[in-house]
Amino acid sequence: MAKHLLLVSTSTTHGTGYLDHCAGPIQDLLGGRRQVLFVPYALFDLDAYTAKARERFARMGYELTSVHEAADPVAAVAAAEALFIGGGNTFRLLARLYEKGLLAPIRTRVAAGMPYVGTSAGSNVACVTIRTTNDMPIVQPPSFDALQLVPFNLNPHYLDPDPGSTHMGETREERLLQFLEENDKIVVGLREGSMLRVGDESIELLGAPGARIFQRGQAPREVRPGDALDFLLRGPA
Amino acid sequence: MAKHLLLVSTSTTHGTGYLDHCAGPIQDLLGGRRQVLFVPYALFDLDAYTAKARERFARMGYELTSVHEAADPVAAVAAAEALFIGGGNTFRLLARLYEKGLLAPIRTRVAAGMPYVGTSAGSNVACVTIRTTNDMPIVQPPSFDALQLVPFNLNPHYLDPDPGSTHMGETREERLLQFLEENDKIVVGLREGSMLRVGDESIELLGAPGARIFQRGQAPREVRPGDALDFLLRGPA
Numbered sequence: 001m002a003k004h005l006l007l008v009s010t011s012t013t014h015g016t017g018y019l020d021h022c023a024g025p026i027q028d029l030l031g032g033r034r035q036v037l038f039v040p041y042a043l044f045d046l047d048a049y050t051a052k053a054r055e056r057f058a059r060m061g062y063e064l065t066s067v068h069e070a071a072d073p074v075a076a077v078a079a080a081e082a083l084f085i086g087g088g089n090t091f092r093l094l095a096r097l098y099e100k101g102l103l104a105p106i107r108t109r110v111a112a113g114m115p116y117v118g119t120s121a122g123s124n125v126a127c128v129t130i131r132t133t134n135d136m137p138i139v140q141p142p143s144f145d146a147l148q149l150v151p152f153n154l155n156p157h158y159l160d161p162d163p164g165s166t167h168m169g170e171t172r173e174e175r176l177l178q179f180l181e182e183n184d185k186i187v188v189g190l191r192e193g194s195m196l197r198v199g200d201e202s203i204e205l206l207g208a209p210g211a212r213i214f215q216r217g218q219a220p221r222e223v224r225p226g227d228a229l230d231f232l233l234r235g236p237a
Numbered sequence: 238m239a240k241h242l243l244l245v246s247t248s249t250t251h252g253t254g255y256l257d258h259c260a261g262p263i264q265d266l267l268g269g270r271r272q273v274l275f276v277p278y279a280l281f282d283l284d285a286y287t288a289k290a291r292e293r294f295a296r297m298g299y300e301l302t303s304v305h306e307a308a309d310p311v312a313a314v315a316a317a318e319a320l321f322i323g324g325g326n327t328f329r330l331l332a333r334l335y336e337k338g339l340l341a342p343i344r345t346r347v348a349a350g351m352p353y354v355g356t357s358a359g360s361n362v363a364c365v366t367i368r369t370t371n372d373m374p375i376v377q378p379p380s381f382d383a384l385q386l387v388p389f390n391l392n393p394h395y396l397d398p399d400p401g402s403t404h405m406g407e408t409r410e411e412r413l414l415q416f417l418e419e420n421d422k423i424v425v426g427l428r429e430g431s432m433l434r435v436g437d438e439s440i441e442l443l444g445a446p447g448a449r450i451f452q453r454g455q456a457p458r459e460v461r462p463g464d465a466l467d468f469l470l471r472g473p474a
Contacts, residue, residue, distance in 0.1 A: 132373060134373070137381055168247045178329075179375040
């Protein structure tokens with residue numbers, strides 16, 4: 001079975017509702033499946049988060065249950081038709097995935113063809129590590145190593161430098177160049193409104209804002225929907 | 238001997254030169270001492286960073302040497318008259334402090350009265366943990382626990398929400414409220430241009446922009462230079 005991933009930069013774009021901008025790609029990815037397992041661990045209030053996701057997926061025609069409601073989360077993943085990991089704090093999310101022993105079960109199911117939808121933190125944890133998250137390290141996971149469903153890293157909510165800014169903190173681009181000083185991994189800076197559809201041998205960028213590619217020894221460069229992105233599946237040369 | 242700390246939000250404020258806005262407070266803190274030991278580990282190019290700091294401290298009348306130039310970094314800390322830890326990436330800085338075995342030696346010297354100046358990441362690592370850094374987790378330190386020279390956490394480069402923003406990533410305040418969901422520690426959101434002067438029994442806020450205090454179960458609140466901040470030295474009630 002082939003891999004089916006949809007990695008979305010943000011759950012909500014400015015001026016639209018929750019998951020509105022990616023509802024079509026989510027439905028394309030899920031195909032005829034009707035049940036979705038939700039992973040709400042990136043936020044603190046798991047019940048409220050689940051209610052929000054459940055209502056939105058119901059409007060798309062899916063029944064959503066949350067892994068935090070399952071007596072046996074590992075069994076819930078093993079039985080899932082499709083998985084949706086929502087955004088919030090990436091450190092908290094990854095720490096809970098380790099705590100519940102869910103990394104290996106998710107990898108196994110994705111390898112077997114289960115569709116995986118991630119938004120923001122849920123897209124970060126699909127990658128090699130969470131070393132390119134924007135989030136504050138509010139909890140300490142046992143490792144920054146993530147699900148490694150793809151051989152690259154993502155920076156969700158990618159933000160271009162503001163030429164009028166008087167703020168002296170590092171720009172996003174400066175932070176990602178610091179990442180490359182320490183890590184020889186490609187990073188996709190995924191602007192809000194953009195997403196990646198990833199299969200075993202194929203990868204496609206969706207959404208008008210495009211993305212910016214960061215790779216050691218190369219100047220950052222723009223990619224647009226339709227551009228060939230297969231190099232991302234091969235990793236650094 | 239009493240503790241002598243100066244914890245600065247940013248090394249450079251908009252429109253001024255490196256350390257210009259905090260040169261006076263640094264000289265006040267250092268008193269008659271003439272030698273400063275520099276810790277450049279937050280940046281990648283240690284020699285270039287040291288040259289920049291050396292030139293700036295020379296203009297203030299101090300001779301600066303870097304811990305990375307010392308054959309024995311632990312011995313260099315033990316012999317230091319004063320310490321300056323510069324900004325950059327907080328994860329990289331803390332990882333190197335662990336790697337070089339410098340946390341305990343620095344704590345010992347600070348407890349014995351050695352003045353400590355931190356800017357940005359150098360202020361983060363003086364606190365309980367680095368869980369309120371803004372930086373990208375580009376390397377994984379063995380622990381987020383930091384020097385614990387003070388019983389609170391700092392958020393350097395504290396930035397107020399921009400009401401005109403269309404960006405959907407969390408605001409700084411939202412990130413710090415997420416920190417409080419997981420940690421019962423007070424956080425000082427230190428705006429650029431602000432700094433804290435900390436002694437054993439005293440703490441003073443310097444700089445016009447002020448700071449914002451985040452504490453579990455309380456609404457975030459503003460503090461200004463001159464306000465009583467002794468509650469920070471006692472920790473959460």
